[in-house]
Amino acid sequence: xxxxxxxxAKVCGGWHKQYTHESATLNCTMxxxxxxxxxxxxxxxxxxxxxxxxxxxxxxxFMQKAGAFRRAAxxxxxxxxxxTSPRGEEVADDENYDLGQGAGFYLNATQEPWSRHxxxxxxxxxxxxxxxxxxxxxxQVKSIAGHSMGGHGALTIGLKNSQQYRSTSAFSPICNPxxxxxxxxxxxxxxxxxxxxxxxxxxxxxxxxxPSELPILVDQGDADGFLAEQxxxxxxxxxxxxxxxxxxxxxxxxxxxxxxxxxxFIDQHxxxxxxxxxx
Amino acid sequence: xxxxxxxxAKVCGGWHKQYTHESATLNCTMxxxxxxxxxxxxxxxxxxxxxxxxxxxxxxxFMQKAGAFRRAAxxxxxxxxxxTSPRGEEVADDENYDLGQGAGFYLNATQEPWSRHxxxxxxxxxxxxxxxxxxxxxxQVKSIAGHSMGGHGALTIGLKNSQQYRSTSAFSPICNPxxxxxxxxxxxxxxxxxxxxxxxxxxxxxxxxxPSELPILVDQGDADGFLAEQxxxxxxxxxxxxxxxxxxxxxxxxxxxxxxxxxxFIDQHxxxxxxxxxx
Numbered sequence: 179x180x181x182x183x184x185x186x187a188k189v190c191g192g193w194h195k196q197y198t199h200e201s202a203t204l205n206c207t208m209x210x211x212x213x214x215x216x217x218x219x220x221x222x223x224x225x226x227x228x229x230x231x232x233x234x235x236x237x238x239x240f241m242q243k244a245g246a247f248r249r250a251a252x253x254x255x256x257x258x259x260x261x262t263s264p265r266g267e268e269v270a271d272d273e274n275y276d277l278g279q280g281a282g283f284y285l286n287a288t289q290e291p292w293s294r295h296x297x298x299x300x301x302x303x304x305x306x307x308x309x310x311x312x313x314x315x316x317x318q319v320k321s322i323a324g325h326s327m328g329g330h331g332a333l334t335i336g337l338k339n340s341q342q343y344r345s346t347s348a349f350s351p352i353c354n355p356x357x358x359x360x361x362x363x364x365x366x367x368x369x370x371x372x373x374x375x376x377x378x379x380x381x382x383x384x385x386x387x388x389p390s391e392l393p394i395l396v397d398q399g400d401a402d403g404f405l406a407e408q409x410x411x412x413x414x415x416x417x418x419x420x421x422x423x424x425x426x427x428x429x430x431x432x433x434x435x436x437x438x439x440x441x442x443f444i445d446q447h448x449x450x451x452x453x454x455x456x457x
Numbered sequence: 458x459x460x461x462x463x464x465x466a467k468v469c470g471g472w473h474k475q476y477t478h479e480s481a482t483l484n485c486t487m488x489x490x491x492x493x494x495x496x497x498x499x500x501x502x503x504x505x506x507x508x509x510x511x512x513x514x515x516x517x518x519f520m521q522k523a524g525a526f527r528r529a530a531x532x533x534x535x536x537x538x539x540x541t542s543p544r545g546e547e548v549a550d551d552e553n554y555d556l557g558q559g560a561g562f563y564l565n566a567t568q569e570p571w572s573r574h575x576x577x578x579x580x581x582x583x584x585x586x587x588x589x590x591x592x593x594x595x596x597q598v599k600s601i602a603g604h605s606m607g608g609h610g611a612l613t614i615g616l617k618n619s620q621q622y623r624s625t626s627a628f629s630p631i632c633n634p635x636x637x638x639x640x641x642x643x644x645x646x647x648x649x650x651x652x653x654x655x656x657x658x659x660x661x662x663x664x665x666x667x668p669s670e671l672p673i674l675v676d677q678g679d680a681d682g683f684l685a686e687q688x689x690x691x692x693x694x695x696x697x698x699x700x701x702x703x704x705x706x707x708x709x710x711x712x713x714x715x716x717x718x719x720x721x722f723i724d725q726h727x728x729x730x731x732x733x734x735x736x
Contacts, residue, residue, distance in 0.1 A: 187712075187718070188717070188718070188721070189717035191721070243521050243522060432467040439468070441527075442469045442470070
């Protein structure tokens with residue numbers, strides 16, 4: 179598993195670095211970014227927060243816009259940001275922003291023409307952590323967070339792998355993709371019309387099926403233009419209440435769907451994850 | 458002076474907003490961005506830090522990447538970011554990134570074809586503050602800061618208007634533009650070959666000519682690829698020492714020219730300005 183360093187910059191006493199590698203899971207060249215806090219050395223491996231971005235994003239949006247490094251450096255947490263889909267000229271795509279490249283939805287596609295490359299679920303849960311743990315001074319202790327489509331990814335991946343992740347948080351997540359246009363379009367394309375497969379990638383459905391002990395924090399702006407049609411946090415809250423699962427959803431007055439919202443509360447999310455990562 | 462709101466987003470309890478307006482100084486439509494801290498209301502006008510960005514930037518780079526709002530909100534400081542040049546199809550331009558649109562160098566051009574629009578010095582020191590003070594809950598108390606070409610702008614504008622600005626700070630500024638390729642190319646185009654005019658826009662020359670009481674803080678990364686050829690902080694230090702002017706230049710080991718560097722030290726710059734703005 180060779181990785182190639184393509185950029186590095188010192189930030190907040192630590193390092194932001196980008197790498198490319200050949201992904202066996204996705205059958206294409208992928209890029210990811212990692213922030214290493216100043217405390218990360220071989221003799222002191224640090225825990226990792228995986229960040230999953232939203233539609234149209236790459237590994238760069240969060241790293242450039244979230245303002246997360248000051249607090250992550252203080253807390254001694256590494257952050258890894260993968261891309262949001264497989265990439266490349268040979269990778270199937272769609273002309274719209276909400277399907278294909280930049281819109282992998284963190285699932286394993288079973289349908290043509292997507293099934294050859296679109297296995298972001300396996301990439302994020304298996305291949306990427308193996309690469310990170312083999313190449314950087316990090317421990318196997320990890321949590322996961324994300325925004326919008328990446329919030330959906332963080333919630334579903336956390337709920338399905340609660341032994342692997344200590345905690346999950348999300349900004350403005352797609353909480354019930356089976357019941358919103360973004361999710362229905364993507365699931366229909368990637369998974370076909372077998373609804374049982376859809377349920378496996380729907381955080382509200384997963385919380386309906388079984389109780390969860392995974393600590394989950396969700397922040398949602400009430401001025402978010404996607405709130406009512408696409409995001410549906412009320413479905414997540416109702417599903418969590420069924421089995422008293424550990425889900426806190428906070429409505430934040432006046433905030434929209436942008437990275438300005440993420441920058442406003444990222445310190446609180448890092449503090450939340452640190453309580454579990456640094457135990 | 459009509460201004461048109463083109464975006465707004467709540468951030469860190471305050472607001473980030475963008476506006477366009479017809480600039481009489483620049484003879485074109487301009488866009489600027491303002492961050493208003495939560496404490497800014499008509500009955501509590503807040504001081505303003507003007508931020509000048511570097512080559513190729515617009516009003517957006519600092520606002521999206523610097524991570525400045527948390528601390529600015531705590532300190533009760535507004536931040537205003539203008540564009541880096543006049544803009545538009547009718548505005549003279551050059552095919553290279555370091556001349557023309559995106560490269561106004563914060564001066565008043567006297568040469569064709571630049572002199573019709575390129576008056577960024579007057580725009581930043583006169584027209585823009587008038588617009589800001591007429592339209593927002595801010596006081597006339599102000600400081601100025603910037604990065605690279607914008608660091609040159611902040612230093613020269615501060616030094617030439619030390620009654621108007623309480624303090625100046627810069628990241629990786631072009632300290633001695635008469636002696637570097639970026640500055641020589643721009644000054645030759647915008648000002649012609651009269652060196653006396655060049656001196657008025659060179660921070661090191663201004664500090665040679667007369668002592669300064671203006672508090673100035675400069676941070677410079679020692680891994681900055683532009684350091685030796687373009688930035689020349691040693692000239693600024695030598696000029697400040699001539700008359701014991703109040704200039705602190707800090708070399709920061711390992712940091713480069715990027716916004717990751719700015720994000721690492723912006724809190725310290727805001728604290729520096731707050732000492733003078735909130736007196």
